[in-house]
Amino acid sequence: MTHLSRQPLSVEALLAAVRDPSRGAVAIFVGDVRNHHGGREVLRLEYSAYEPMAEKECHAIIEDAERRWPVSLALAHRLGALEVGEAAVVVAASASHRGEAFEACRWVIDEVKRRVPIWKREYYADGTVAWVDPTASSGVVAAGQGMAP
């Protein structure tokens, strides 16, 4: 399975991938593109990735989670240009018990943020562009307008 997609993500498709009549509970996380960041109005953004490593890390996260909880998981991350309100990432976890479904779903999205090599460039209403950098005090670092890595 491929976890990276340049097409809009389908929550229904991820739900269908983990649904199982022997398991009654499904927890889903959807991360949407927000219209603001650090007090600035965001118009759109662009995700890029070190694709083979990102695929490998997504796969490893799912394997780790399925070892840790009795769950079935699906994970998709969008790449390329996204508009405000579009889904950037979707995680679905099915389990017999809702506690396990919630815990595994939460753990997967935390790990995606922690270890998958994906980068985000935000375009603001004031015409500026920045790389999102969670390690910077402002959360962003100024970027050029041009090249799309």
Add this chain to the structure above:
Amino acid sequence: MTHLSRQPLSVEALLAAVRDPSRGAVAIFVGDVRNHHGGREVLRLEYSAYEPMAEKECHAIIEDAERRWPVSLALAHRLGALEVGEAAVVVAASASHRGEAFEACRWVIDEVKRRVPIWKREYYADGTVAWVDPTASSGVVAAGQGMAP
């Protein structure tokens, strides 16, 4: 808004109801009809409710949760005859931070189970029928075949 439905539940519709471009995180819970319960194979089931009180409790749960967390919530519970694998309940919670979305979503489904007057009659592959009773040691109490309250 009405929270009880005799039609199949749409996860996409509940997701759309809470999505908001100023909030990036959506957590969803889907509770599906399982194909087994207490070691018996379930063929289908029937949900009934004290409908005006159930609507009122669902509404109160959402108000309570929206007071407790900065979230926007949607909740739907199915009534009537359901097949194995169909969604019985769907909760969607949007927030600026994923922790709040997960916590509110989890709290709402826990409260639905705790205080909404809904009952479930299960039909088994061996021809028997039982009322689901979480307070009984076996989890069920034998039921008649006939009347659908």
Add this chain to the structure above:
Amino acid sequence: VLLFARYAELLGTERTDVPSHPGMTVGDVVSALRARPGGSGLPARPLCAVNLEQAPLGHPLAPGDEVALLPPLAGG
């Protein structure tokens, strides 16, 4: 008085009347129903609601109150 799910099945009806008297409580309604045919299957202290709110057995009733006996909840 409204009855649901297994309780409706036990009493053979989803709705019945209980003769009222001054000072009547929810518990009096439960006792009257337990004395009916099939009513022995009702617990002594079922979950009850008055006017769409959960109410204890000692809750006093006024004319026109909607009383409901609720089997153990099984939603979600």
Add this chain to the structure above:
Amino acid sequence: VLLFARYAELLGTERTDVPSHPGMTVGDVVSALRARPGGSGLPARPLCAVNLEQAPLGHPLAPGDEVALLPPLAGG
């Protein structure tokens, strides 16, 4: 050596070569790139990967290894 996102922007390329020498480490690659035009914007200790696995700066390199410099991750 592969460069991504802001690091590719700083160096003006997504892929470059660094002359290899025996005993070369990931840290040696980083130092060589920091000496390039635009390279002063690279941190002294960036996140790095060798053959799709995160690797410390002391990681020794073998011929054919794929080295990548990863800006702070921002997925999800």
